[in-house]
Amino acid sequence: MRLSINSRSFEALGREFRPTLRLALPLVFAEIGWMSMGVVDTIMVGRLPNSAVAIGATGLGQSLYHSVAIFGGGLLLGLDTFVAPTIIGVGSNLLLVAAAFQLFDGLQTVATGALRGSGDTRTPMVANFVAYWCIGLPLGYILCFRFGLGALGIWLGLCIGLMIIGSVLLLAWHRRLRCDRASLLHHRT
Numbered sequence: 001m002r003l004s005i006n007s008r009s010f011e012a013l014g015r016e017f018r019p020t021l022r023l024a025l026p027l028v029f030a031e032i033g034w035m036s037m038g039v040v041d042t043i044m045v046g047r048l049p050n051s052a053v054a055i056g057a058t059g060l061g062q063s064l065y066h067s068v069a070i071f072g073g074g075l076l077l078g079l080d081t082f083v084a085p086t087i088i089g090v091g092s093n094l095l096l097v098a099a100a101f102q103l104f105d106g107l108q109t110v111a112t113g114a115l116r117g118s119g120d121t122r123t124p125m126v127a128n129f130v131a132y133w134c135i136g137l138p139l140g141y142i143l144c145f146r147f148g149l150g151a152l153g154i155w156l157g158l159c160i161g162l163m164i165i166g167s168v169l170l171l172a173w174h175r176r177l178r179c180d181r182a183s184l185l186h187h188r189t
Contacts, residue, residue, distance in 0.1 A: 016150050023091075027073050034069065038062045042113060052117030059113035063106030070098070097155045104159070104166040111169035118176060127168045136161020 041062070045054040112124040140157020143149045149156065 020151055027070070030069070030073070031066075034062070034066060038109075042116070046117065052114050055113035055117035056110050059109035060106065063102070063109050066105070067102050070102070093152050094155055097152065097159050101155070101159045101162060104163045107166035108162060108169055111166065111173050114173050115169060115176065118180075120172070120176065123172045124169060127165050127172070131161040131164040131168070132158070135164060 038058070041058045042055055045051060045058050048054045112128075115121070115124050136158045138157070139160055140154040143153030143156050144151070145153075147153060
């Protein structure tokens, strides 16, 4: 199967890219700072007793903080009369995708932290690689360029990848708990 790119898709993406970049760049830098804080938090609580619970709680706290911070940033940008028309034009469709993204990002963050705290670092790494690089990004590319959805297509593809990651990691955590319980019951008898 050969993928072709039509020039109209690039033109539509180019028209959306500059206003989106102008609005998103400050939030991108803030997000990098928040992610860095999350990494430091995870490293610090990883040394605590019962670190799986502590890392899971840290991940949940990070997700709640991100939700409030992104909502607040969007609200402040929406109140600015200069950027409000651009936000409404570009961001109204992306807001629904961002809501689903936040829900599954919280699930993925907590499940990743719990698995890492219990000593399983391989499953989150493989799940993230496969779901983002092998599913989400190609799907986003196809939705963006083949179906002409522009930025919404990229967001949808990555959001679907994140939904897969969250679901797979939750199932992996559930399976790990079930195996640990069975092992504990076997040792008691």
